[in-house]
Structures are given as C-alpha cells and as structure tokens.
Amino acid sequence: MKILVPIKRVVDYNVKVKVNREETGVDLTNVKMAINPFCEIALEEAIRLKEKGIASEVVTVSIGPQVCQEQLRTGLALGADRAILIESEQAPDALSIAKLLRQVVENEQPGLVILGKQAIDSDNNQTGQMLAALLGWPQGTFASKLEVKDNEAWVTREVDGGLQTLALTLPAIVTTDLRLNEPRYASLPNIMKAKRKPIDVIAVADLGIAVNSNVQTIKVTPPAKREAGIKVASVAELVEKLKNEAKVIG
Amino acid sequence: MNVLIYAEHEHGQLKGETAKLLSAAERFAGESHVLVAGDNCQAVAEQVAHLAGVSKVLVAEHSCYAHQLAEPVSQLIEQLASDYDVILAASTTTGKNLLPRVAALLDVNQISDVIEIQTADTFVRPFYAGNAIATVKSLDSKKVLTIRTAAFDSVLNTGQAEIVSLDKVFENGQSRFIDETQTKSARPELTAADVIISGGRGMQSGENFVLLEGIADKLGAAIGASRAAVDAGFVPNDLQVGQTGKIVAPNLYIAVGISGAIQHLAGMKDSKIIVAINKDEDAPIFQVADYGLVGDLFEILPQLEAQL
Numbered sequence: 001m002k003i004l005v006p007i008k009r010v011v012d013y014n015v016k017v018k019v020n021r022e023e024t025g026v027d028l029t030n031v032k033m034a035i036n037p038f039c040e041i042a043l044e045e046a047i048r049l050k051e052k053g054i055a056s057e058v059v060t061v062s063i064g065p066q067v068c069q070e071q072l073r074t075g076l077a078l079g080a081d082r083a084i085l086i087e088s089e090q091a092p093d094a095l096s097i098a099k100l101l102r103q104v105v106e107n108e109q110p111g112l113v114i115l116g117k118q119a120i121d122s123d124n125n126q127t128g129q130m131l132a133a134l135l136g137w138p139q140g141t142f143a144s145k146l147e148v149k150d151n152e153a154w155v156t157r158e159v160d161g162g163l164q165t166l167a168l169t170l171p172a173i174v175t176t177d178l179r180l181n182e183p184r185y186a187s188l189p190n191i192m193k194a195k196r197k198p199i200d201v202i203a204v205a206d207l208g209i210a211v212n213s214n215v216q217t218i219k220v221t222p223p224a225k226r227e228a229g230i231k232v233a234s235v236a237e238l239v240e241k242l243k244n245e246a247k248v249i250g
Numbered sequence: 251m252n253v254l255i256y257a258e259h260e261h262g263q264l265k266g267e268t269a270k271l272l273s274a275a276e277r278f279a280g281e282s283h284v285l286v287a288g289d290n291c292q293a294v295a296e297q298v299a300h301l302a303g304v305s306k307v308l309v310a311e312h313s314c315y316a317h318q319l320a321e322p323v324s325q326l327i328e329q330l331a332s333d334y335d336v337i338l339a340a341s342t343t344t345g346k347n348l349l350p351r352v353a354a355l356l357d358v359n360q361i362s363d364v365i366e367i368q369t370a371d372t373f374v375r376p377f378y379a380g381n382a383i384a385t386v387k388s389l390d391s392k393k394v395l396t397i398r399t400a401a402f403d404s405v406l407n408t409g410q411a412e413i414v415s416l417d418k419v420f421e422n423g424q425s426r427f428i429d430e431t432q433t434k435s436a437r438p439e440l441t442a443a444d445v446i447i448s449g450g451r452g453m454q455s456g457e458n459f460v461l462l463e464g465i466a467d468k469l470g471a472a473i474g475a476s477r478a479a480v481d482a483g484f485v486p487n488d489l490q491v492g493q494t495g496k497i498v499a500p501n502l503y504i505a506v507g508i509s510g511a512i513q514h515l516a517g518m519k520d521s522k523i524i525v526a527i528n529k530d531e532d533a534p535i536f537q538v539a540d541y542g543l544v545g546d547l548f549e550i551l552p553q554l555e556a557q558l
C-alpha cells in the first residue's frame with residue numbers, strides 16, 4: 001500500500017508572529033520556516049507504517065512556491081521515498097488545495113492519505129475533511145492512534161469528551177493530533193541520501209484544475225493587547241485581590 | 251438569509267453550543283432552522299424547540315446517524331442545503347470534523363473559528379495562534395462557518411418552534427463506530443466553566459492534580475491542562491487548553507506550573523482575570539497574568555485551598 005502525506009511550509013512554531021504595518025498580513029521577512037508540526041507527525045506515522053511493512057511507499061506532496069522544496073527535502077530526509085511539488089505562486093483557498101490534492105490522489109492511487117489536522121498559520125483544520133468529501137472516502141480526524149488491519153484503518157480520535165475509535169474502510173483519510181507519535185530527527189546520512197531522492201515539480205496550470213481565492217483577506221490586525229498585571233507577595237494577598245478587586249470569587 | 255444550524259447532543263441532552271449559534275445566526279436576519287441528527291434524539295429536538303429564534307427543528311432519527319459520524323451526516327446536510335444560504339456549527343471537535351466535509355460537498359470554502367459576523371459575507375477570525383485577527387470576505391455562494399461559541403451569548407429558552415421529521419437515510423458502509431472512552435467528571439465542562447484551574451508540566455505527576463481538585467471543588471471550577479501535562483500522561487487529552495486544544499474564556503483562569511507558551515496562551519488569553527502561579531519569575535505566563543504569584547506550587551496550592 002502506498003501512503004500519501006501532504007505537508008505544508010509554515011512559520012516555525014516558536015516564532016511569535018507580528019502583524020505588518022499595512023495590516024494586510026503578518027510579517028514573515030527573515031522568519032524561520034518549517035514543516036507544519038502536525039504534518040511532521042503525519043509523515044512520521046507513514047514512515048513507521050513503512051518500517052512495519054504495512055506501507056510499501058511513502059510519497060509526500062506540498063503545494064506552494066519553489067521554496068517549499070526545502071520542506072519536501074526535509075520530508076525525504078525523514079524517510080519519504082519521493083516528493084511532489086505542486087508549484088503555485090499565489091495561495092489558493094482551502095477548497096482549491098483539496099481539489100489539487102484530489103488530483104494527486106487520482107494520479108498516485110494511495111491506500112491511505114495522512115495529513116496534519118491543522119496548519120499552525122491559517123489554523124483552518126479543513127483540508128483532510130475536504131479531501132475526504134471530494135474523494136468520497138471515510139475520514140478519521142484528530143488521530144492519536146492508527147492501526148491498519150486487513151482492509152481497515154482503526155483510528156482513535158481525540159474528541160472534546162475523550163477518545164473515540166472508528167474503523168474506516170480503506171482507502172481512507174486520517175488527520176493527526178499531537179499524541180499520535182513523536183517525530184524523529186533526520187540523521188546526517190539520511191539528509192545526504194535525501195539529496196538524491198526525486199522531487200517532481202508540477203505547475204498548477206498543468207494539473208488542469210481551476211484554482212480560486214474565494215476567501216479574501218480584507219484586513220489583519222493584532223489581537224487586543226493584554227497588559228501584564230501585578231505580582232502579589234502571598235496567597236493571602238492573592239485571595240484578597242480576587243475577592244475585593246477583581247471580584248471573581250465569593 | 252436562511253440559516254441551518256447543526257445541533258450537537260449527547261445522551262439525549264442538547265449541548266450548550268446551539269443556544270450560542272442561534273445568537274450568531276441572528277446576524278443574518280433570516281429564519282434559523284436547527285438540524286438534530288441521531289439514533290434517538292426526539293428529546294433533544296424538544297429542547298431545541300424551546301430556544302428563542304428557532305423557526306423550525308429538523309429531526310433526522312435513524313441508526314445511520316448514531317454517533318453523528320461525518321460521512322452520513324455530511325450527506326444529509328448536503329441534501330438539505332439548497333434551502334439555506336448559511337450553515338453553522340460550533341468549533342468543537344464535532345463541528346470541525348463535520349463542516350469542512352459539508353463545505354467541500356457543496357463546492358464552497360469554510361470559514362473556521364468565526365468570532366464576529368460583520369455582514370452577511372464578512373467575518374472575523376483569529377489565526378496564527380491568535381496572534382493575528384483577520385477580517386475575511388467570502389465570495390462563495392453559500393457561507394459555511396464554524397463558530398467560536400465563547401464569542402457569542404446564549405439565546406433564552408423562550409421559543410416554541412415546530413418540529414419536522416425527516417426520513418432521509420444515508421447508509422454508511424465506510425466508517426464504523428467501535429467504542430469511546432468518555433472522561434467522567436462531575437465538574438463543569440471546560441468550555442462552559444466560569445472558573446478554570448489548569449496544571450502544567452510543573453505539576454510533575456497525575457497524582458499531584460489532587461492539589462488542584464481541592465481548589466476546584468471550592469471554586470466550582472473546571473480543571474484544564476497544558477499540552478505538556480497531557481503528553482506526559484498526567485491527565486486525559488480533553489483537558490488540553492490551547493491553540494490546538496480547547497479555547498476557553500472564563501471569568502477566572504488560574505495557571506499553575508505552566509510556562510505560557512504561545513500555543514497555550516492562544517487558548518486562554520481572553521479570560522477575564524488570569525492568575526499565574528510559577529516558580530520562575532521570568533515565565534512568559536506572567537506577561538498576561540493580572541495576578542502573579544512567584545513560588546513553589548507545592549507550597550502555594552495547599553495554602554490557597556485552605557484560605558478559600
């Protein structure tokens with residue numbers, strides 16, 4: 001079985017982004033970029049399934065400008081067998097991304113697509129579910145455990161009330177939550193080896209799919225600023241303040 | 251513009267989000283219909299019918315909707331969608347699981363985590379872990395939105411809507427429910443609590459969370475946690491507060507042994523009053539705390555419990 005893992009290039013999770021002066025977006029000049037952490041978890045899971053002999057090939061794909069090759073290269077160093085870049089200079093909306101991925105799925109015919117549950121830049125949490133809808137496949141979102149048995153994927157999902165386990169008929173879509181695994185670091189020999197692995201570059205136009213931007217950003221502003229308060233010296237002072245100043249306890 | 255709202259429920263009880271989605275729906279100045287899907291949900295439909303602003307309750311009762319799995323429920327909503335301009339669900343794990351699937355079936359985008367509805371096509375939402383707030387305009391023919399219910403008030407229980415049964419069935423051969431483990435707690439739900447006390451890696455073990463429980467009992471508080479505390483297995487996953495966990499905005503949030511990473515702040519910095527208890531006086535959590543207490547939590551917590 002082949003596994004496809006779409007990955008996104010995003011700002012590194014340690015960076016505290018700032019809104020730009022023009023209030024049109026966030027300032028990303030000289031900011032460290034990385035594979036979205038949830039996508040890294042997806043890649044790790046696919047690689048582990050290959051190491052267990054369940055998957056035969058791991059293919060990773062990213063949609064975006066040329067520079068996304070950096071993240072695909074990292075994906076190859078982590079253990080993906082090959083990579084595809086769908087090159088697109090502008091940012092398509094989430095539905096268009098899902099449609100482009102559907103085309104990749106149709107070309108590659110994977111038995112399983114594993115994606116991150118959300119990108120830490122847009123915070124959308126949509127792509128996997130949309131792709132599942134477009135393909136007519138079942139979905140197991142927010143996975144903290146994944147087992148492939150016979151023709152099914154058993155997915156334990158992190159839900160608001162606890163955990164839920166579903167059995168999905170393959171082919172299926174799985175999106176990852178934080179507890180699924182702890183991604184490895186790429187070793188130096190694997191980084192060297194990755195330089196020789198292939199990255200296929202396909203222009204969006206060549207896929208023959210209409211790409212839209214139906215969600216327009218009108219304005220981006222910083223959040224309401226929260227001023228640091230005071231330090232209290234003792235528990236007694238804290239309780240007194242909460243009662244008489246903040247009036248949040250009785 | 252007519253709005254279809256997806257109602258979440260559990261064990262015959264309607265969840266609190268629906269009442270908040272109804273006040274969000276008022277912004278579209280049309281009729282609000284609420285869909286209740288499940289295998290045994292007449293009682294839920296009755297509860298919905300009493301909420302102010304509901305003009306019709308649609309009930310789809312069939313075993314195929316048990317556990318409200320995304321595959322059949324999204325098909326059901328797709329079938330109903332032609333009558334509506336707007337489809338709303340809460341930004342809960344259920345809403346996030348379901349609604350993008352609905353949007354894609356309808357060939358439109360979804361706007362996630364809406365905190366303000368400015369006009370019928372312009373919405374406000376946080377992104378980048380709440381470090382930026384975007385105003386976005388949707389050019390799609392239908393608006394499919396997940397709503398951060400903490401940003402909206404509940405409507406009152408003054409309604410008397412008609413209940414209509416649907417007989418649509420979508421057999422689901424693709425996904426099977428196996429089991430679920432629900433975290434049992436007599437405490438308020440995190441997203442609905444007035445007071446929350448959360449523990450982080452500084453708690454050192456799951457057993458030490460009893461130190462928070464005594465205080466939670468006195469304050470009627472819910473208990474939350476940082477990702478580090480969940481990853482370490484101190485507490486279950488559904489206690490995680492943050493960018494990728496639950497978003498909360500109680501009157502009082504007490505962070506104990508939590509450093510205040512961007513991802514944690516994203517989930518709680520809209521709380522009215524924030525208290526931080528941490529032994530490191532430079533911990534970033536103090537930058538958002540109204541009241542900070544520097545010290546060892548193992549000494550402070552018993553004192554706090556005693557003095558409340």
Ligand SMILES: Cc1cc2nc3c(=O)[nH]c(=O)nc-3n(C[C@H](O)[C@H](O)[C@H](O)COP(=O)(O)OP(=O)(O)OC[C@H]3O[C@@H](n4cnc5c(N)ncnc54)[C@H](O)[C@@H]3O)c2cc1C
Nearest residue numbers: 450451452476477478492493494495507509513514529547
């Ligand atoms: C993709 C992604 C998503 C994430 N999503 C979330 C999320 O939703 N929610 C979330 O919380 N995190 C999230 N994180 C993790 C986040 O980056 C931090 O790692 C995490 O919040 C740290 O948890 P913590 O504050 O408990 O632990 P630490 O950062 O280790 O802080 C522990 C604190 O406890 C204090 N302490 C220790 N002992 C004592 C004592 N005896 N008395 C008093 N104080 C003490 C220390 O001074 C320290 O400040 C995410 C990370 C990534 C990459």
